[in-house]
Amino acid sequence: MASIFQGVGAATSLDTKKFQLSSLRSVTGRKASCVVMRSGGAKMDSGSNRISGRADQLVTNAVATKADTPAASTASKPGHELLLFEALREGLEEEMERDARVCVMGEDVGHYGGSYKVTKGLAEKYGDLRVLDTPIAENSFTGMGIGAAMTGLRPIIEGMNMGFLLLAFNQISNNCGMLHYTSGGQFKIPVVIRGPGGVGRQLGAEHSQRLESYFQSIPGIQMVACSTPYNAKGLMKAAIRSDNPVILFEHVLLYNLKERIPDEEYVLNLEEAEMVRPGEHVTILTYSRMRYHVMQAAKTLVNKGYDPEVIDIRSLKPFDLYTIGNSIKKTHRVLIVEECMRTGGIGASLTAAITENFHDYLDAPIMCLSSQDVPTPYAGTLEEWTVVQPPQIVAAVEQLCR
């Protein structure tokens, strides 16, 4: 895992200024110290490690069930449009094409194409051994993936819903995270564990789990959360190429997001956060679906005269404290918006990390908006209120900036 400090050197918070200028460019790359492939020959921003430009074209609806973007996509624009689940599939397919050791296993991933169609068409193309339908035993097929990884394959293990991976906790914690360490580095476990999680549309409590809270303590694994088709594809590819076990969190309600992504191949950095909207007054840290609630709140805030800086942290383990720190040094106020429950969630860890590292830069206590410590109710109205809504975000920013 490349350290995020590589290649950045003495870059300071001026980077964000540079970033703002470059935000109009449609594609930028990362420094070569990380894993980006560039075939288009586009200019690389020498000081910035940021992916820019995506923010302008993103759908800011809380839930993108309709596939349209506010930015007019003309035929002459570069890249191609697709939905988030298609972006995941594209990334997956490119990696399977590139490396014959990459394989997929999970329930109904084969000829059915996956419950959310992420693996659609892959079984026909690569055969049903390489895209493997497993019986219903999460602990065991995760264990299978770990065994296959130790002997040289690079499996992608799909949990039909992230919540089912609770059954695989033993294998993920005790074996996946540990065996590289306890074997003295002899056996590596390059698996990707992925699946949809988060609160959906009336899926019931058991299918609305936010597993990032439970998994974040496990040493030896990395966790990333995707939120746009662009970062979904890039993170998928990066996760597959990583030699560490990576858990890729997708969100049930974001699969139909549409975006235009580059035609040329790109891979994102697993440990990097994404600057969604640069600003001056307050740093809002968020990830996954909450990003859209935040962006919707941001519109209201801008109308009210605030200038929030929105960062999609993307990397849940480890946190990109570099990006986050730079932002805090600029704005001095932090609001964390997450979907996890209040106790023991990502927000709780992030609050602790920020307090430890950047306490001196804070002008106000860190505010964290999370879901309540209740099982997600089925009733639609109740469910809506377990999740942080844009008005709450606006109110929180107003309070922070008093």
Next chain:
Amino acid sequence: MASSCLTKSKNFIIYNLKSKSSFTDRISAFTNSLFHHRLLHTISPLPVRKHAAYSRVNRTDDSQRFFELAYVQRRLHSTVSVSSDVTQLPVESPSLQILDFPGGKVKFTKKLSFTSNSTEERVHCYRVLDDNGQLFTDVDSLEISKELAIKMYTNMVTLEVMDTVFYESQRQGRISFYATTTGEEAINIASAAALNDNDFVFPQYREPGVLLWRGFTLQEFANQLFGNKHEYGKGRQMPIHYGSRKLNYFTVASTVATQIPHAVGAAYSLKMEKQDSCVITYFGDGGTSTADFHAAMNFAAVLEVPVIFFCRNNGWAISTPVNEQFRSDGVVVKGKAYGVPSIRIDGNDALAIYNAVYEARKMAIKEQTPVLIEALTYRAGHHTTSDDSTRYRSVEEIERWRGDQNPVKRFRAWIEGRGWWNGVAESEYRSSIRKQVAQVIQVAERVEKPPVADMFNDVYDVPPTNLNEQEAFVQKTVKKHRQDYPSDVPL
């Protein structure tokens, strides 16, 4: 949500049934008869090496017995071919109508009767040496060479001596923990001897003999027990949690039976890469109660991968005897439940083990099938050094199994009977090994432990910043309070 998933699965199955032609043989198993030919490999008194190509029609005696066990039917007409297209129902025997449910054709019966929870007789146990180590006549057994026999025997003795001395060293406080394989030396060595070096081994924790066979030295064992800087695990695991990538022996994890699905995954990778080797995984009777065992067996059968499931049924799971572990006829019958060919063998008979694993390996690779071997044996030692088994079982019982029944003695009787070994060789060899083990302990004890800096490596491929920070903090703290930390641990 869950019910909708089931509907999807059901549609998927029906879709598969309808469009056979576009799928591989594996999927077409759905449309086959319930009595897939592989089930008929369940072996009872029939010889091990005969693998007749059973056709689905015209079954042999084996299948008759299977039918009796599985379906208590009053009449069985073997002329009714189950796999042929049966759209017309035989008018003369309406009790034998056949219908085509998902999963295959089944015959119906008008009789309401339940299959028994047990068979009259337990599955027979394969052995080739009698109690006195004499080969039975008319037995199914391979000829093994003098060289191989001596190598097997000496390794068994080494394992026995090594266990005794290392156990004592724990009692003396020189190492923190140990678990012996007393009583299971034959399982360890003979199964390893029947495998190739490139077969993957996924052990539980009572199989160091497999490593020993493959060339792990006594010094390497001692290094791991002392957790010194030479050991391959870099001091990160408890004693007896050996691992060697070089010898294809996957690092022992303390979690029970988690290695069984790993083994299936490894076998899957062998199948994907079309390798000419197999995987073996070991577990005890207790391990067969875990969820991982059952799902892994099921997977392996569905995937058709070359893996040998070797169950060391040694009668005890710490203090739980087998009759409190399961109520089935041991573990061998579970193979049938999952569609895995299985055999029960005498786990104290080195030659029987050798033969069974040899054949199982051939079958696993050639037919790409899992195989289950249940080796009946006895855990003659305590569970580990943290256990005193006299608290839950009688000393007489332990002594009996350590006596003439023990696998080392029986095999010794056989090779001495062949004139390949004698008492002089025995005492010379034992004292030599005892000296060597004592020596390696002394050496390992004096080697430095791994440095503190190494504590943060291998968590990931490259340490991330947060771990670097934590390491810096630890180093600083230790340097500041040097007197509070062990002086023999380097930084």
